[in-house]
Amino acid sequence: MSNTVTYKNYDVEKYKTPTGSHLTCKGWVQEAALRMLLNNLNPEVAERPDDLIVYGGRGKAARNFEALDNIIASLKKLESNQTLLIQSGKPVGILQTHTDAPRVLLSNSQLVPNWANWQHFDELERKGLMMYGQMTAGSWIYIGSQGIVQGTYETFAAVARKHFNGTLKGTLSVTAGLGGMGGAQPLSVTMNEGVCLVAEVEEWRIDKRLETKYLDVKYTNIDEAIDAAVAAKAAGKALSIGVLCNAVHLLQRLIERNIAIDTLTDQTSAHDPLIGYIPHTLTNQQANELRTKDKEQYLALAYDSMKLHVELMLALQAKGAVTFDYGNNLRARAKEHGLQNAFDFPGFVPAYIRPLFCEGKGPFRWAALSGDPADIAVTDELIANLFPENESLQRWLKLAKERIAFQGLPARICWLGQGEREKAGLAFNELVRTGKVKAPIVIGRDHLDTGSVASPNRETEAMQDGSDAVADWPILNALVNTAGGASWVSLHHGGGVGMGYSIHAGMVIVADGTEEAAARLSRVLRNDPGMGVIRHADAGYDVAIDTAKKHNLTL
Amino acid sequence: MSNTVTYKNYDVEKYKTPTGSHLTCKGWVQEAALRMLLNNLNPEVAERPDDLIVYGGRGKAARNFEALDNIIASLKKLESNQTLLIQSGKPVGILQTHTDAPRVLLSNSQLVPNWANWQHFDELERKGLMMYGQMTAGSWIYIGSQGIVQGTYETFAAVARKHFNGTLKGTLSVTAGLGGMGGAQPLSVTMNEGVCLVAEVEEWRIDKRLETKYLDVKYTNIDEAIDAAVAAKAAGKALSIGVLCNAVHLLQRLIERNIAIDTLTDQTSAHDPLIGYIPHTLTNQQANELRTKDKEQYLALAYDSMKLHVELMLALQAKGAVTFDYGNNLRARAKEHGLQNAFDFPGFVPAYIRPLFCEGKGPFRWAALSGDPADIAVTDELIANLFPENESLQRWLKLAKERIAFQGLPARICWLGQGEREKAGLAFNELVRTGKVKAPIVIGRDHLDTGSVASPNRETEAMQDGSDAVADWPILNALVNTAGGASWVSLHHGGGVGMGYSIHAGMVIVADGTEEAAARLSRVLRNDPGMGVIRHADAGYDVAIDTAKKHNLTL
């Protein structure tokens, strides 16, 4: 291994993910947990292995290295009728259960609500009593940035289905921000066959996206970038263009030139106005200086800029652009600064993701425990054959193969709905049983899914019946997945929106080719999205009510 | 049925609890859920059946009558490999699981923490989206006031063990308040062979306790009451005395007369100063008038009085009385009013209950599904034979038979610890198998138990390691009981301390005499208190660390 980074705590050899078809634990479910835990911490996957941080700033896979070593030892001795309990990243017990029960149960970062704030959490973390689990970090099913690309792809695919007959071909999408998540936008748009024009103030960010081929071309002149975008759109060519400028300046110029644009959003880090948003009235250097010199003044300029930013978005919406907020709180900032109609364009969840949730659709993912990319190729082909009528899925599979580099264990993500997940899971189990893949396949999902999260500022924003904050749903989801026999189940607090703002459940299940696994897969992959269909039907969404009827999910 | 109360919504015939040995559902586990749900609402058990309120002010068993009817219908059609999901008192789905999984999973009153307050809850309740589950109300295992008597008995038994060689014989306990919970104090003290002197300002409360024989005698003169108490103590006689006076006046007089008292606590409703606490400077009538006329003035007098109350308690503590707070927040009130050393006497949980929790002890309870009191007599005898060395248990069983009237289905409560619960559960299953009882027995517990609650102002107050607010533990408890195959499992928020202040889990398991039930009982009744032992061992309590070692609960 030519690993040039050196670590203080993370031992590259000791924590290497086992691969291949031989067990190092007493069963494949335990083995899967071990491999996925170590995969989460693999330097190709994790943000900071040395701090056990997987992603999302502070999302960890284990509380500390002592806990990590104890988890590993526990998984190795765990029998196939026992269950290991993990409390905020620390193993606390092994109890007798039965073969159809989960092998691991995890609860991460859960606090009694009145104490559910960063201050108290940080105090507990300092005392060594807690860790932040994020979503898939603490539940051992993070598999790198493919998830972000696919989620963004799926959003633009939903936009395409709703407004452009299923493809962005011949359309122009405008946005800003090429950071950790925003960098997935250009690739997601071109995968949907459209043209993407992205404003970004940091040149190195643009260059980084060019390198990984998430972005096609760079411009430093706004007009030239616009001309290239308009030409590509006219030619029906998929093309992504990064332009080195402030989002506000790009939108101003588009309006001045009266350019017709088709979709409009933004992924600057407006949620953090001091660090994440550069006012259009400052250069980068001026911004860096002012931020440390005069915080108040910086914030005042940032708010002025964000207000203008939203005004420009509203103006373009009025001219016909399909406009939505991408979860960065830009609308809220503008409203705080006096723009009364800031919320005249919708958030992406209510507008595009919720209709998918109503059909039980969400971020289904799987990894090849063998470590062999050929195994994922086999599953890719299988999925393509199983769902020939699903166009955006077909396009994704084809392009993902070309454009997505594996990180750690080879893995794939695609959004599947009620019925489809069960079908896929059973088919994977057959692949394992018949030896078409070299080792079992582990199946999971993000916590951001149809039935597994309560998060009033994001996934459950503006529910039709006002039930945004009701947390019974993710809890029932965790309980029913435990009852159904998922391989490991987790319940977390905080996730991507922070302490106090969400409760969400994780689920992972192993297809090891046995008959017993088939029965469990059938139950869990039906019930897990089923909870989402039920939750949305209960809230009154027609599509969910129909899906529930069709799949026999009514009382 | 000679039921003289008439109800608007509650249909006495329709909602009558089935009894006997014949099934009305498709299996005994479903049948048990049905019977216990209806038993919770039985007018002999429930506070206000017409509002579906079981106990604790607003603790409900079902969201509304439509939900109740749907739950009943669902339980009747539920197969023995399916699971019914209940979201805050409303049935929302029946999903395929397996025979060893719970038949019902419930989540009640759970809110995303930032919205976890009464205001938001009330709004959701008004919209028909939620209900308050309290602890055993929404988890279908409330069985009337026996639980309160036994909990209070157990606290005084713990006081006796710690300070008085295992019995209160020849000691004088002083307290105040003969309300819903406080009324259990005199009986609990005499059951522990001691003398109890209770101040109460409302004469009808005293009379009510005399009627049900929870209290032995009433005095209206403080000195006569004190004389009677001192005489009984000298004679080593168990006697409970209610005295019509303010708590403050009783304590002042005890100090003036320099009476030696042995234990001291208080159960006025000091948690609610406006409604629940009568200042010693007012008569009841004056209090009632002032409360409506001048709220601020009332509160000022109540706080003055509570501060003095605690000062008197501290003075008696200094003279040697074993003094503790009984969960009514009296200390906090005094401190808010400037008494710096108000917390110089401990809360009852850290002082007396937690040591029991460390051994896995908690409120184990069971009910005879046959409805036949003779079945409970059989179980009483069995328990007495199983644990001959447990003195306070033997005393409780003997006296409970004489003093506790059954409400609804005949039931019994006693505190059992790690190892004991499993032993009892398996023995009950044998009783059913061999036909020594007429129908299966249902086993449960309060949520106020060793491993099932996070509640920083009560059950987890002042944990040794500062982990009071960590809610991972009750969540793991619910998950592991689901994994082990409990009959129904619930996770609630709020309970006795209200919105935002606690997260707690419920568990019920049916002994139906089958071999499969025996396996489940063994797992669940080991793991459920085991989580408590593990939780307290993790927090550093020596007794728990020893118990964990002894019962093989370490990693």
Ligand SMILES: NC(=O)c1ccc[n+]([C@@H]2O[C@H](COP(=O)([O-])OP(=O)(O)OC[C@H]3O[C@@H](n4cnc5c(N)ncnc54)[C@H](O)[C@@H]3O)[C@@H](O)[C@H]2O)c1
């Ligand atoms: N599921 C969701 O809700 C969801 C999904 C994706 C992104 N988001 C949100 O989107 C935002 C972006 O996420 P990220 O991880 O990419 O953040 P990031 O901080 O890594 O990147 C933000 C980028 O925006 C650029 N930028 C800042 N101000 C600008 C301006 N005025 N004009 C042009 N560029 C500017 C910065 O240089 C940076 O490259 C965050 O607020 C995130 O929370 C939310």
Ligand SMILES: NC(=O)c1ccc[n+]([C@@H]2O[C@H](COP(=O)([O-])OP(=O)(O)OC[C@H]3O[C@@H](n4cnc5c(N)ncnc54)[C@H](O)[C@@H]3O)[C@@H](O)[C@H]2O)c1
């Ligand atoms: N597990 C626990 O934490 C726990 C257990 C038991 C009780 N409690 C607490 O104990 C308190 C009592 O509960 P309850 O259900 O019996 O309440 P309640 O309101 O039914 O009864 C309180 C009684 O105190 C009397 N009273 C009020 N002020 C008085 C005074 N100054 N002197 C004498 N009598 C006075 C009232 O007349 C009333 O009968 C509550 O605060 C409750 O929360 C807590």
